Amino acid sequence: MTPLSNHQDPMRVEQVRAALEKMRAHDLPTHGGRTLAYVYDSGLESADAVGREALASFCSTNGLDPTAFPSLLQMENDLVAVAGNLVDAPDGFAGVATSGGTESILLAVLAARDSQPAIGAPRMVLPTTAHAAFHKAAHYLGVEVVPVAVDPQTKRALPEAMAAAIDDRTVLVVASAPSYAHGVIDPVKPIAAAAAAAGVRCHVDACIGGWVLPYLRASEPHQLPWTFACEGVTSISLDLHKYAYTPKGVSILLHASAELRRTHLFASAAWPGYTMLNTTTQSTKSGGPLAAAWAVVHHIGAERYAELARTARTATIELATAVSDIPGLSLAAQPDSTLLSLMTDDSCDVFTISDEMLTRGWFVQPQMRFADLPATLHLTFSAATARSSGQIARDLAASTTAARTAGPVTVPVELVSAAGGIDPSSLDEPTFDGLLALAGLAGEGGQLALPDRMAPVNALLDALPPALREALLIGFIDRLTRPSTT
Ligand SMILES: Cc1ncc(COP(=O)(O)O)c(C=O)c1O
Structure with missing residues (x-):
């Protein structure tokens, strides 16, 4: 992509607008209902408008210091209360607003890990269908994942197998409501009960279902239970920027008690500047997404x-x-x-x-x-x-x-075996280039070239072992995120 500006000559407002529109021309549409991943469209114009207004009006406020911007604190506490009400939170529950589902999950894992400092090599038990954010949390926080296979038919977690995987190093057990990949609710009740019996925390990932499933209960009384009403559930994540139809950048993490939350609160007085006091991973954070979420949640009702x-x-x-x-x-x-x-x-x-x-x-x-x-x-x-x-x-x-x-895309056997011979743990630049070329993603002069049809690339990725898939994807994102020098 060629640079749109040399940064020396200031752009007039109309030029900026035109350039933004031009860049956006190749994006997927966020509205209209034709994009069935990544975006959520209520179809309510007034909700979009009030969200955009609040986003713009609070975009320069800073959630770094809740005493400096008490409006943000008020809105956060209010949204936490609304969310708690949706998921049967017990008296004394506590929560935070985060930037998204992944951050909520990172904090749930952090809180669980740090509540057990005596466990030197902590583990968490996950159904194989749990969101990849748990693997990211494991990677960032040094927690080992114990994956447990799900029922091959229903794609739901198997409670007995989950219970059997808990041991004296387990700090967290996870279930989804629903899972992203298959859209099914795990049997949270027996899973949370097994976690409680072992004295282990249980997180329910309702990032995508948290603002939908509670509203369906009245018409679907047989929905599997998954909220705090299930004994042993200690935390739940639910994203506002999904089915609450709010602008991107807000999720809620709820804990059954303030005590359970304590191990992800952070303060540092170990420097000569302002005392850093954070409930989430971000420090300076725009109040825009939170205000937008507050506006949309209360407008829709x-x-x-x-x-x-x-x-x-x-x-x-x-x-x-x-x-x-x-x-x-x-x-x-x-x-x-x-x-x-x-x-x-x-x-x-x-x-x-x-x-x-x-x-x-x-x-x-x-x-x-x-x-x-x-x-x-x-x-x-x-x-x-x-x-x-x-x-x-x-x-x-x-x-x-x-x-x-x-007919199905065929992946040449030689390609799979050539890729299969690569050790994903020791990849250097030339090997990355080789992998990208194998996948049909190499353009001229070391640039990436995305084909119009992705099926051959996806079919090759599908045929590779996950570790190699990951390596190839890392090579891909690395090449994709380099500034243009032309
Ligand atoms: C079940 C579930 N958990 C976690 C996430 C991660 O959320 P985010 O993309 O907001 O970080 C998602 C996103 O789709 C999800 O569906």
Whole structure:
């Protein structure tokens, strides 16, 4: 990409606006319901407008010091209270607003780890379907992951296996409500009970379900229980920037008590400057996202959240039903929420379907196989997507037909075996370049070249062991994030 400005000549306001629009032209649409991952669209213009206004108006405030900006403290405590109410938080619970699901998870893991200083090599027990943010937390915080296979049919965690994996080094047990990859709720009740029996904390990751599932309970009384009402649940994460339909940058982490939260609070007086006092990983933090979240949550209100949740859920079920009439495609799991996970038979592959959907104006997310779980297509339903659920079903059918006509992408065996001979733990620059070339991502002069159709690249990644996949992706992001020198 060529630089848009040499930074010497100031740009006029109109030039800045035009340049921003131009850069944005290749982004996925955030509104309109055609992007079924990454973004959440309520379809309510007034909610978007009030969120944008609050975001702009509070963007320069600083959450670093709650006594300097008491408005932010007030809004944070209020949102924590609203969230606590949604998930049956007990008296005396405490919480924080973070920048997103990953930060909430990092802090839950940190709090668990540091509550057990005597455990030298801490572990956490995760279903294999737990979000990758737990692996990031493990990596950052030196906590070993003990992965536990899930039920191959339902894709739900297996409570007995989870219980059996707990030992005297376990500091945290995790369950999802629902899991991102398959959209199913883990059996939290027995998992949390097993954690409590062992005296171990249990975190429920409701980052994506926290603002949907509570609103569906009235119409779906058989929803698996997953809140603090399950004995032994010690913390829950729920993101506002997902199904609360707020601008990006806010999640809530709740703890069953203030004491459980204490080990992720941080103060430092070990320098001559201001006393640093933080509840989250950020120190200076814009009050914009928090104010926007407060504005949107209160503008939409409980009744309309319930309607939005039911709208998205109905569309999810409708598409799940339509999939049974699409030859080659099936559900990877019965959806418990507003996420769909689809898989193919041998006549085609999810990567080609994803490309085909993109040509029809839909972004659906390909997910690689992992352990004995097949590659899948992920669809997150926003309320705005629900408006076009008939069209998405027709386009999914047409895309699958096209993928079946093309046949599954084949990955040359030589390519997989050449890549398989590489040791991902000792990669240098030339090896990275070689890997990227193998994957068909190398352009001229060491630049990256993204093909129009990603299926061949995704199919190769899918065929590689996860450690090598990770290495290739690191090489990719490393090359992608270098400034242009032209
Ligand atoms: C279940 C779950 N947990 C955690 C996360 C991570 O959230 P974020 O991307 O806001 O960091 C996600 C994101 O999709 C999620 O679905």
